[in-house]
Amino acid sequence: MEKQWWKDAVVYQIYPRSFMDSNGDGIGDIPGITAKLDYLTALGVEVVWLSPVYQSPNDDNGYDISDYRAIMDEFGTMEDWERMLDEMHKRGIRLVMDLVVNHSSDEHPWFVEARKSKDNPYRDYYVWRDGKNGREPNNWESFFSGSVWEYNEPTGDYYLHLFSKKQPDLNWENEKVRSEVYELMKFWLDKGVDGFRMDVINMISKVPGLPDGNVEPGSEYASGAQYYMNGPRVHEFLQEMNEQVLSRYDIMTVGETGGVTPEHGVLYTNPERKELNMIFQFEHMDVDSGPLGKWDVAPLDLVRLKKILAKWQTDLHGRGWNSLYWDNHDQPRVVSRFGDDGKYRVESAKMLATCLHFMQGTPYIYQGEEIGMTNVQFPSIEDYRDIETINMYNERIAKGFDQVELMKGIHAKSRDNARTPMQWDERENAGFTDGTPWIGVNPNYHEINAKQAMEDKNSIFYYYKELIAMRKRLPIMVEGSFELIHEDSTSLFAYLRHYENETLLVLNNFTADELTVEWPDSLSGLKGERLIGNYEDVESRSADGETNLRPWESIVYHFRK
Numbered sequence: 331m332e333k334q335w336w337k338d339a340v341v342y343q344i345y346p347r348s349f350m351d352s353n354g355d356g357i358g359d360i361p362g363i364t365a366k367l368d369y370l371t372a373l374g375v376e377v378v379w380l381s382p383v384y385q386s387p388n389d390d391n392g393y394d395i396s397d398y399r400a401i402m403d404e405f406g407t408m409e410d411w412e413r414m415l416d417e418m419h420k421r422g423i424r425l426v427m428d429l430v431v432n433h434s435s436d437e438h439p440w441f442v443e444a445r446k447s448k449d450n451p452y453r454d455y456y457v458w459r460d461g462k463n464g465r466e467p468n469n470w471e472s473f474f475s476g477s478v479w480e481y482n483e484p485t486g487d488y489y490l491h492l493f494s495k496k497q498p499d500l501n502w503e504n505e506k507v508r509s510e511v512y513e514l515m516k517f518w519l520d521k522g523v524d525g526f527r528m529d530v531i532n533m534i535s536k537v538p539g540l541p542d543g544n545v546e547p548g549s550e551y552a553s554g555a556q557y558y559m560n561g562p563r564v565h566e567f568l569q570e571m572n573e574q575v576l577s578r579y580d581i582m583t584v585g586e587t588g589g590v591t592p593e594h595g596v597l598y599t600n601p602e603r604k605e606l607n608m609i610f611q612f613e614h615m616d617v618d619s620g621p622l623g624k625w626d627v628a629p630l631d632l633v634r635l636k637k638i639l640a641k642w643q644t645d646l647h648g649r650g651w652n653s654l655y656w657d658n659h660d661q662p663r664v665v666s667r668f669g670d671d672g673k674y675r676v677e678s679a680k681m682l683a684t685c686l687h688f689m690q691g692t693p694y695i696y697q698g699e700e701i702g703m704t705n706v707q708f709p710s711i712e713d714y715r716d717i718e719t720i721n722m723y724n725e726r727i728a729k730g731f732d733q734v735e736l737m738k739g740i741h742a743k744s745r746d747n748a749r750t751p752m753q754w755d756e757r758e759n760a761g762f763t764d765g766t767p768w769i770g771v772n773p774n775y776h777e778i779n780a781k782q783a784m785e786d787k788n789s790i791f792y793y794y795k796e797l798i799a800m801r802k803r804l805p806i807m808v809e810g811s812f813e814l815i816h817e818d819s820t821s822l823f824a825y826l827r828h829y830e831n832e833t834l835l836v837l838n839n840f841t842a843d844e845l846t847v848e849w850p851d852s853l854s855g856l857k858g859e860r861l862i863g864n865y866e867d868v869e870s871r872s873a874d875g876e877t878n879l880r881p882w883e884s885i886v887y888h889f890r891k
């Protein structure tokens with residue numbers, strides 16, 4: 331069995347539209363990525379997850395694919411892509427592409443054909459149902475507001491789209507669809523791609539009959555998630571994909587799987603089951619959502635966050651593999667969300683990085699996280715671009731929701747918080763483009779940018795660089811078991827890692843208050859070596875057996891018995 335290279339690697343996610351514009355059209359592109367590879371090398375990155383760059387009408391910024399074997403015009407040419415891959419491989423950087431096959435674009439030739447008539451050869455590539463009593467076939471709500479069904483005039487029935495109406499769900503019950511997907515995967519793997527991140531891959535199997543969900547009081551629709559997440563054939567499909575494709579290449583796979591528990595996580599990632607290497611779970615991404623969901627912003631419940639992450643650590647140890655992330659292109663920026671993006675921005679960003687990277691699993695860094703980029707607060711909905719945000723806003727304004735309250739929720743949780751252009755330097759538009767950017771640049775780019783970070787040896791950038799390098803030097807970071815301590819503390823996220831005769835004590839102060847932390851009895855009498863911390867002058871900070879933590883302070887001690 332090849333060495334599982336993805337176990338001690340750190341993955342850097344690039345959202346191409348917002349990373350670097352090389353030709354002045356205000357849109358990030360592939361030559362722009364190639365131009366910035368030395369920056370990734372300086373950080374110590376060895377794997378890149380690249381959000382979709384395939385041909386797309388950009389209804390959902392590339393997560394609506396109209397040609398799986400062509401590069402989006404705005405991003406460049408196939409030659410640009412091949413040059414980028416070659417330059418990555420020259421630098422020892424592996425490329426993981428984004429596989430979006432739960433749905434295609436409605437402009438994909440398959441769907442253009444399928445919608446023409448009920449006897450079209452491509453009809454069963456998608457999911458069609460007749461309306462019921464003059465209404466949609468069932469009461470499921472789309473992730474992007476409204477019904478998951480769109481009426482199709484030429485055939486007089488409806489097609490399913492869990493996301494936008496321009497993202498029709500592919501019918502995975504149809505083996506022709508599955509073989510088309512496996513062929514397109516091989517097309518990219520044979521070009522040298524080193525793996526896939528699989529978009530909403532646990533939604534590809536739906537419960538037959540597509541039953542109605544339970545409508546919440548006051549809602550028009552129901553969540554159908556129980557009928558399309560982790561469905562009856564999802565493991566069969568993934569094992570078939572593994573047998574037909576994945577097992578034939580030395581690659582990494584990570585499934586994006588909303589709505590999973592650690593029990594599901596073991597089923598998807600246990601190597602003996604030959605499905606995926608790891609998954610993105612979302613339980614820790616709901617700890618600041620109120621009863622009405624993500625836009626109903628609640629304060630961070632640290633105890634709940636700790637218990638969720640601890641359960642994922644312990645349940646998958648030796649039985650599967652975790653991804654570790656705070657940020658991605660769908661989530662608000664973690665330093666604003668769980669840290670302090672004001673006075674203690676640098677300390678809290680480094681603390682959050684420490685807390686994440688010392689757990690067991692493969693860490694993911696989202697573009698800009700390594701320099702502590704923050705959420706943005708655009709004044710008007712007109713400044714936003716994300717279909718999820720805009721559809722929610724329009725739907726709720728029409729229902730009479732308060733506009734000011736809606737903007738507060740958008741400032742806290744919109745996906746566009748992650749999609750403002752990468753901040754390279756203090757030049758206009760943060761050096762992202764010479765043109766007009768497709769979305770506004772965060773006005774704080776004068777203070778927060780990669781150039782400034784690389785000139786400051788105490789920057790968040792160099793702290794991430796050290797965390798990445800440590801993972802290569804310390805087997806305990808990769809292999810060690812996890813033990814949560816002080817679990818009921820509402821200020822401290824502290825845990826131990828155990829491996830052979832070694833122990834790590836990882837202390838993270840999630841508040842601006844000073845904390846005194848008692849070490850666990852198991853460490854009493856042992857001399858801990860300080861491995862890393864986010865304050866420079868720490869020597870006086872700890873006497874054996876206890877540590878005084880400053881605001882947002884992180885310290886990691888290494889013990890050898």
Ligand code: TEU
Nearest residue numbers: 390393430473493529530588624660745
């Ligand atoms: O995201 C799946 C998904 O469920 C997200 O939309 C998430 O639930 C939401 O953003 C949280 O509020 C994947 C991609 O990451 C996302 O960018 C796409 O919009 C979506 O699938 C459809 O392809």
Ligand code: CA
Nearest residue numbers: 351353357359
């Ligand atoms: Ca461009």
